Amino acid sequence: MNLAPYMAQLNELADPAAVEKMQAYHKVDRPYLGVANPQINDLTKGWRAELSLTDRIALADALWQTDIFEARVAAAKLLTQARLRPDDEPAWQLIQSWVPDFDSWAIADHACMAAQKRLMADPQRLDVVETWTQSGELWSKRAALVATLPWTKQNNPKPEELDARERILGWAAGYLPVKNGILQKAIAWWVRDLSRHDPVRAAAFIEDNRATLKPYAIKEAARHMPDFPLDAPVAADVTAEDEAPASDS
Incomplete structure (x- = not known):
C-alpha cells in the first residue's frame, strides 16, 4: 500500500493555526x-468507496503506524x-493490535467504534x-467498556445479550477497587447509556457499587434517572427504647 497519496490528501487540509489548540x-x-x-469523514468515505477491503486494511495499518493524530483517526x-465482506477477521485482528497503543480518549474512542462493529458481527469476540x-494499561481496560457500549442499547435483549451485559x-x-478517573468515567458512561434502556439494572449497579464509585461517577451514571438518590440513604438511629422488648402488661 502506497501511503503517500493518502497522506497528501490529509496534508492538503492541514491547518497550522489549529495544531497548538489540538x-x-x-x-x-x-x-x-x-x-x-x-x-476526515469526507476523505475516508471516498477511500472506502474506491478501495477493496484488503486495501482498506492495509491503508488503515499504514495510517496508524504514522502516529499522526488525524491519520490514526482516519485509520x-x-x-x-x-x-465487512467477504471476511472481517483481518480487520478485527488489526483493530485488536491497536489497543495497546491507546493513550488518549479521542483516538481510542474512534478505534473502539470500529471494534463495536466487529463485536456485534461476532459476539464471541x-x-x-x-x-x-x-x-496493566488503563486505556486498554477502558477500551473494554467503550467497545462494548452496544450491549447497553438493546430494549428487548435476548438471553445471550443479557448474559453479555452482565459479563x-x-x-x-x-475495576472499582482502583479509584481511577479514567475508569470511573468509562463506567459511568456505560451505566448512563444502560439507564436509557434498563434503568432498573443501571440503578442496581450503582447501589451495589456506591461505596467505590466516586460521587461524580454516580451523578453521571444516574443522569437520565432523575429520581435516583445521588446520596446514600442514611439509616435511622436505633435507640435503646427502640431495641427494648414490648411490655407484657
Missing part, C-alpha cells in the same frame, strides 16, 4: 495536522462499518475483549 486539548505529544473531524474510520480487562458489568465492577 495539542493543548488532547495533551498527548504526537504530530497533529489540524484537520477537522468532518473533513479507525476506514474500518468502522457494520459489514468478547472473549478477546475480556483479556483487555486484565491489561461486562462484572468487568466494570472489577
Whole structure:
C-alpha cells in the first residue's frame, strides 16, 4: 500500500493555526495536522468507496503506524462499518493490535467504534475483549467498556445479550477497587447509556457499587434517572427504647 497519496490528501487540509489548540486539548505529544473531524469523514468515505477491503486494511495499518493524530483517526474510520465482506477477521485482528497503543480518549474512542462493529458481527469476540480487562494499561481496560457500549442499547435483549451485559458489568465492577478517573468515567458512561434502556439494572449497579464509585461517577451514571438518590440513604438511629422488648402488661 502506497501511503503517500493518502497522506497528501490529509496534508492538503492541514491547518497550522489549529495544531497548538489540538495539542493543548488532547495533551498527548504526537504530530497533529489540524484537520477537522468532518473533513476526515469526507476523505475516508471516498477511500472506502474506491478501495477493496484488503486495501482498506492495509491503508488503515499504514495510517496508524504514522502516529499522526488525524491519520490514526482516519485509520479507525476506514474500518468502522457494520459489514465487512467477504471476511472481517483481518480487520478485527488489526483493530485488536491497536489497543495497546491507546493513550488518549479521542483516538481510542474512534478505534473502539470500529471494534463495536466487529463485536456485534461476532459476539464471541468478547472473549478477546475480556483479556483487555486484565491489561496493566488503563486505556486498554477502558477500551473494554467503550467497545462494548452496544450491549447497553438493546430494549428487548435476548438471553445471550443479557448474559453479555452482565459479563461486562462484572468487568466494570472489577475495576472499582482502583479509584481511577479514567475508569470511573468509562463506567459511568456505560451505566448512563444502560439507564436509557434498563434503568432498573443501571440503578442496581450503582447501589451495589456506591461505596467505590466516586460521587461524580454516580451523578453521571444516574443522569437520565432523575429520581435516583445521588446520596446514600442514611439509616435511622436505633435507640435503646427502640431495641427494648414490648411490655407484657
